[in-house]
Amino acid sequence: MQAFSLAIISLCLASDAWAQKPHPCTSPPLLVGSFSAAGPGGKFWSYGKYNYDALGQRVRFFEYGKTKNETFFMDLLMLFQEGVLYEISWETQSCEKMALEESFHPMEVPHNSTFLGQTVIGSSSGHGQGLLVNTWAGEVEEAHAKYMTTVTEHGCLPVSSLYHTEETGWMVISYFDNLIGIEDPQVFFPPPFCQTAKIEGTTNFLKVVF
Amino acid sequence: MQAFSLAIISLCLASDAWAQKPHPCTSPPLLVGSFSAAGPGGKFWSYGKYNYDALGQRVRFFEYGKTKNETFFMDLLMLFQEGVLYEISWETQSCEKMALEESFHPMEVPHNSTFLGQTVIGSSSGHGQGLLVNTWAGEVEEAHAKYMTTVTEHGCLPVSSLYHTEETGWMVISYFDNLIGIEDPQVFFPPPFCQTAKIEGTTNFLKVVF
Numbered sequence: 001m002q003a004f005s006l007a008i009i010s011l012c013l014a015s016d017a018w019a020q021k022p023h024p025c026t027s028p029p030l031l032v033g034s035f036s037a038a039g040p041g042g043k044f045w046s047y048g049k050y051n052y053d054a055l056g057q058r059v060r061f062f063e064y065g066k067t068k069n070e071t072f073f074m075d076l077l078m079l080f081q082e083g084v085l086y087e088i089s090w091e092t093q094s095c096e097k098m099a100l101e102e103s104f105h106p107m108e109v110p111h112n113s114t115f116l117g118q119t120v121i122g123s124s125s126g127h128g129q130g131l132l133v134n135t136w137a138g139e140v141e142e143a144h145a146k147y148m149t150t151v152t153e154h155g156c157l158p159v160s161s162l163y164h165t166e167e168t169g170w171m172v173i174s175y176f177d178n179l180i181g182i183e184d185p186q187v188f189f190p191p192p193f194c195q196t197a198k199i200e201g202t203t204n205f206l207k208v209v210f
Numbered sequence: 211m212q213a214f215s216l217a218i219i220s221l222c223l224a225s226d227a228w229a230q231k232p233h234p235c236t237s238p239p240l241l242v243g244s245f246s247a248a249g250p251g252g253k254f255w256s257y258g259k260y261n262y263d264a265l266g267q268r269v270r271f272f273e274y275g276k277t278k279n280e281t282f283f284m285d286l287l288m289l290f291q292e293g294v295l296y297e298i299s300w301e302t303q304s305c306e307k308m309a310l311e312e313s314f315h316p317m318e319v320p321h322n323s324t325f326l327g328q329t330v331i332g333s334s335s336g337h338g339q340g341l342l343v344n345t346w347a348g349e350v351e352e353a354h355a356k357y358m359t360t361v362t363e364h365g366c367l368p369v370s371s372l373y374h375t376e377e378t379g380w381m382v383i384s385y386f387d388n389l390i391g392i393e394d395p396q397v398f399f400p401p402p403f404c405q406t407a408k409i410e411g412t413t414n415f416l417k418v419v420f
Binding site: 033034042119120121122123124125126127128129130131132133152153154155157159170176177178179180181 | 332333342364365386389390
């Protein structure tokens, strides 16, 4: 009986130790927040706000930045269930509507990622002074891309991502001011002047953004 | 009397609003932690651990990295009160001892920095999911350098720094796993085989590191 108890305790300890090691995770399904992005050699930088709804497979983001020495403003609405992307121009009150090549990818650490390490941003010495985060790396074979991504240990919220393809070089994206939930559910409706837009061509997310 | 009360309330509100705005701050005087650094175009990267004692004006750090396609390991001890720097080689059990050109600079947001903004890394939606940080920018005229630095709102702990000079280009340094205090006070003593080292030349911190 004692041996049995010991075995149970050992198993509990073993499973506890196993549970201590971070696992790839999925971010909360409803999120709003801000981000900044920077491309190789400072040739590209941007700042923006995103709205993310994994339940409805919808993403809207506003981005302001500079690429190839020109500033740009971009307002994108992606409705993955319908398979369409709207590029919205408020200036000309017009929309480009395109078919989306890819299906919806939730904001997550892919399950085949390699765990690089756990760190505290700031300090664990005082309350409110630190944030426990996990860093992962991996490759997306079909896109010939490498990534390194950092998420919070509690809540799996995005902190930063490094993303590399031959085409884009190394891109670094920092996320901040994330809130769980959607502030304005109407942000996922195309504006009225988009109603008449017809699908013209296909695109994918990265093609539009970079 | 009512007008007087109103004036007092207004003053309290005004001073409270003033207090809300972050002010340049100084990091805790005793700190240990880790850092990673990266230079322009990925030509330089390093990872290291630091020990920082502002009371005794002493810094020790261990750094491992790659520059100009060569890996390096560096163990530096800076004793600013004595005005000396030791570059310690454990492999050859020898030390280079140099006079330090500069005086001690505490880890701080310089008082003439410009406040860029306050953000939450992660999220303020859940406990333990976010970290409140402030970002500042400025110039160090004598070094012809620009910087952008992010510290925690609570505790003024370093999070990241961007530093630019003509010589180095943009360097980004990320700090993590900071703890308040010194784990091993002996880390600020030169190893025994440094006792016989004589001062040879002068240097400054940046010259040695980059």
